[in-house]
Amino acid sequence: MRDPDAVLDADAESIADGRARLIEAELSRAGLGLVLRMGDRGSGLLLDRLVRLLAIRHPRAFVAMREMPDARVLIEPTDARVALLLRVGPELSLRLRPCQARKDGAAATDGMADAVISGPYARLLDLLEGRIDGDALFFRRELSIAGDTALIVALRNTLDGEEMDLLADALSFAGPLASLLPVLRRNAGPLLDRLADARRLLPPPLKWGIARIEARLPGFGPGREA
Amino acid sequence: MDRFELICPAGTPAALRAAVEAGADAVYLGFRDETNARNFPGLNFTRQDLAESIAFAHARRVQVFVAINTYPEAGNLAPWHRAVDDAARLKADAVILADLGLLDYAARTHPELRLHLSVQASAANAEAIRLYRDAFGVRRIVLPRVLTVPEIAKLNAEVDVETEVFVFGGLCPMAEGRCSLSSYATGLSPNKQGVCSPASHVRYEPRGKALASTLGGFTINVFGEGENAGYPTLCKGRFVARDTAAYLFEEPTSLNAMDLLPELKSAGVRALKIEGRQRGKAYIGAVVRAYREALDAFAAGRPVPRIDLQAMVEGGTQTTGAYTRAWR
Numbered sequence: 122m123r124d125p126d127a128v129l130d131a132d133a134e135s136i137a138d139g140r141a142r143l144i145e146a147e148l149s150r151a152g153l154g155l156v157l158r159m160g161d162r163g164s165g166l167l168l169d170r171l172v173r174l175l176a177i178r179h180p181r182a183f184v185a186m187r188e189m190p191d192a193r194v195l196i197e198p199t200d201a202r203v204a205l206l207l208r209v210g211p212e213l214s215l216r217l218r219p220c221q222a223r224k225d226g227a228a229a230t231d232g233m234a235d236a237v238i239s240g241p242y243a244r245l246l247d248l249l250e251g252r253i254d255g256d257a258l259f260f261r262r263e264l265s266i267a268g269d270t271a272l273i274v275a276l277r278n279t280l281d282g283e284e285m286d287l288l289a290d291a292l293s294f295a296g297p298l299a300s301l302l303p304v305l306r307r308n309a310g311p312l313l314d315r316l317a318d319a320r321r322l323l324p325p326p327l328k329w330g331i332a333r334i335e336a337r338l339p340g341f342g343p344g345r346e347a
Numbered sequence: 348m349d350r351f352e353l354i355c356p357a358g359t360p361a362a363l364r365a366a367v368e369a370g371a372d373a374v375y376l377g378f379r380d381e382t383n384a385r386n387f388p389g390l391n392f393t394r395q396d397l398a399e400s401i402a403f404a405h406a407r408r409v410q411v412f413v414a415i416n417t418y419p420e421a422g423n424l425a426p427w428h429r430a431v432d433d434a435a436r437l438k439a440d441a442v443i444l445a446d447l448g449l450l451d452y453a454a455r456t457h458p459e460l461r462l463h464l465s466v467q468a469s470a471a472n473a474e475a476i477r478l479y480r481d482a483f484g485v486r487r488i489v490l491p492r493v494l495t496v497p498e499i500a501k502l503n504a505e506v507d508v509e510t511e512v513f514v515f516g517g518l519c520p521m522a523e524g525r526c527s528l529s530s531y532a533t534g535l536s537p538n539k540q541g542v543c544s545p546a547s548h549v550r551y552e553p554r555g556k557a558l559a560s561t562l563g564g565f566t567i568n569v570f571g572e573g574e575n576a577g578y579p580t581l582c583k584g585r586f587v588a589r590d591t592a593a594y595l596f597e598e599p600t601s602l603n604a605m606d607l608l609p610e611l612k613s614a615g616v617r618a619l620k621i622e623g624r625q626r627g628k629a630y631i632g633a634v635v636r637a638y639r640e641a642l643d644a645f646a647a648g649r650p651v652p653r654i655d656l657q658a659m660v661e662g663g664t665q666t667t668g669a670y671t672r673a674w675r
């Protein structure tokens with residue numbers, strides 16, 4: 122009855138989707154790096170505004186996070202210089218912290234947080250938006266967690282119960298920039314192709330120059346070397 | 348030929364929408380308390396969530412079953428009674444119960460409410476099933492995951508009650524409702540508090556390049572570098588006995604009975620159930636979509652496509668469980 126040759130094809134749409142996602146992940150990672158450079162006060166004000174906005178858009182999740190006991194979760198990308206420190210409970214807040222370098226590659230709480238989730242930035246973004254199955258990532262060891270497991274499970278379940286589009290939400294207070302997002306998403310594939318082609322045609326010194334500039338941009342490049 | 352009904356899990360309203368959109372025939376879920384066997388932090392439905400989710404599902408001709416399948420505490424029946432009353436009031440299509448007293452309460456108080464017997468009741472023989480049907484009007488039995496396909500066929504031939512079997516997800520290898528491993532290690536059990544190996548007692552610790560999982564202070568497993576990790580469910584622990592580390596009770600494999608659709612159909616099974624109310628909506632969407640595709644192909648007499656769900660399962664391996672006996 123089972124036909125071994127009838128393997129399902131991945132549809133073209135999901136591939137285009139994946140490429141748009143790539144750009145989004147890069148952009149938001151760089152964006153976070155810039156916010157970190159604003160200093161504690163500036164970035165704090167901006168993040169407070171973001172939390173207020175998200176709470177209006179996703180009341181169910183934010184009420185649930187405020188009802189949780191006071192605790193801190195560090196969301197730490199292994200390939201960026203910025204980590205997010207989320208405080209749940211009545212004093213819900215979000216702050217940025219520079220990533221800590223770790224010898225063993227495993228998450229550790231260091232007393233700064235009650236729990237730590239760490240993994241590649243793009244995966245963490247997918248996870249926060251509920252686009253990807255966190256358990257499967259954890260089973261495959263692409264994500265690591267440390268500290269209070271119940272806190273991580275509660276947070277995961279709360280965020281997974283929402284349909285979030287963090288980048289669209291974050292950009293929505295950037296005024297006209299927000300309207301660029303759908304255009305970017307539609308055109309991500311051709312855009313990436315053209316960029317890759319253009320880069321291939323560049324003379325080597327220019328290619329190296331671009332790579333050096335990228336390396337200096339906050340948010341780009343692995344955080345471990347920082 | 349009657350089509351199989353596809354019964355899908357949801358731990359949140361968003362997961363319910365994902366299941367409905369992926370092709371579920373019915374979604375099962377629980378309230379946010381100890382009245383259901385997946386009482387995990389941040390999971391499950393408030394009364395308002397349930398009302399909205401039922402409206403969403405019914406508008407798309409999908410049914411909603413409410414699991415109220417733990418055993419009430421002595422002297423504290425109110426939360427369980429309230430759960431049954433609210434499920435009936437909000438027009439759930441069925442409640443899934445395990446406790447005899449609660450079945451009696453539901454049958455007497457809400458005679459129009461459809462009753463399903465939870466897997467937690469472990470009804471595994473014709474006499475037991477007949478009793479549930481005759482005494483309380485139970486219409487469907489969710490069979491424990493310890494029966495083989497021939498045993499299921501025999502049961503269906505002997506008793507006239509619909510049967511539902513698990514086809515995908517985590518395995519609970521003991522006769523359900525009778526396991527005390529989690530109680531022993533943590534004081535909390537699936538039967539009373541609705542949690543097996545609760546997250547509040549779980550810690551993951553790096554040990555050099557390896558990762559150890561612990562439950563209530565006991566080391567349940569140590570995963571080497573690159574080895575797939577797992578949740579420290581007690582029965583899936585790797586324990587050291589006579590100096591050898593081995594899975595003493597059960598390997599951390601997941602059930603996938605997609606290959607057995609013809610056998611389950613001939614055995615007279617009415618509904619196929621996917622486990623995983625505690626899993627995220629991405630998992631639920633992917634698994635339900637795969638099973639919808641397989642069931643549609645099967646119903647149309649087409650070959651069942653090979654659908655890769657390997658990445659989704661704990662332990663990274665799949666089994667046909669007790670159905671083919673190899674496991675038992």
Ligand code: SF4
Nearest residue numbers: 519520521526543582
């Ligand atoms: S320990 Fe294993 S067998 Fe016991 S209830 Fe939990 S999952 Fe089932």
